Amino acid sequence: MDLHLTDQRALVTGASRGIGNAIAQALAEEGCDLLLVSRDRAALETAAADIAGATGRSVDILAADLSSQPEIERVAAAAGRIDILVNNAGAIPPGSLAEVDDARWRQAWDLKLFGFIGLTRALYPALRLRRGVVLNVIGASGELDLPDYIAGSTGNAALMAFTRSLAKQTARDGMRVVAINPGLVATGRMETMLRGRAQHEFGNAERWPELVRTMPYGRAASPAEIAAAAAFLVSPHSAYTNGSILTIDGGG
Numbered sequence: 704m705d706l707h708l709t710d711q712r713a714l715v716t717g718a719s720r721g722i723g724n725a726i727a728q729a730l731a732e733e734g735c736d737l738l739l740v741s742r743d744r745a746a747l748e749t750a751a752a753d754i755a756g757a758t759g760r761s762v763d764i765l766a767a768d769l770s771s772q773p774e775i776e777r778v779a780a781a782a783g784r785i786d787i788l789v790n791n792a793g794a795i796p797p798g799s800l801a802e803v804d805d806a807r808w809r810q811a812w813d814l815k816l817f818g819f820i821g822l823t824r825a826l827y828p829a830l831r832l833r834r835g836v837v838l839n840v841i842g843a844s845g846e847l848d849l850p851d852y853i854a855g856s857t858g859n860a861a862l863m864a865f866t867r868s869l870a871k872q873t874a875r876d877g878m879r880v881v882a883i884n885p886g887l888v889a890t891g892r893m894e895t896m897l898r899g900r901a902q903h904e905f906g907n908a909e910r911w912p913e914l915v916r917t918m919p920y921g922r923a924a925s926p927a928e929i930a931a932a933a934a935f936l937v938s939p940h941s942a943y944t945n946g947s948i949l950t951i952d953g954g955g
Contacts, residue, residue: 718741
């Protein structure tokens, strides 16, 4: 299927690895030019070279810490023409209320929660000019109220509300905002998450592979499966989809 994304320009955060990198790759394969943003310049350079080499599309990079408002403003000022914003950067640590202290909680939310909100606000005027699309990659924990991932469940639930609330404004402005709630995805971060859960459930973090076998289909999602859904949601084929949050967790 031709998604009619040729010559669109997408800004993807957290794009140097994992889900963000897979989404950037999928969008470039569909004809998008890219601006990749993450904190790790070296990883961004590698990702950009790989994507540009494979697709022939223009791939720019910008190293920035999106937990900082001045950095968000710097990214917005440098972005130029943007048709698609993919908010993906952020990793909230596992742990219970007692285990995640205020400093770690605030640090994680500054990037994942306020980073999404701040960058969307900063880029909104440019996106409105292009009748653009915002895609928030949130997380299924926002639907699950997990006590051993309390900071993540709470932050992701807030981003779900942000997506649905913003949709009422984007509709008036000829834009769209959508979201994906991935379950566990086979990235480097998955092992960290499962180790924490195994410690809680079994008292032994090394038993984390047992949790993979209990997932639907006996595996986690692949980054490419999340990316394929993302590419469709931001495309004109999904032009009447606004405020929707797609859960991709294998039905589990």
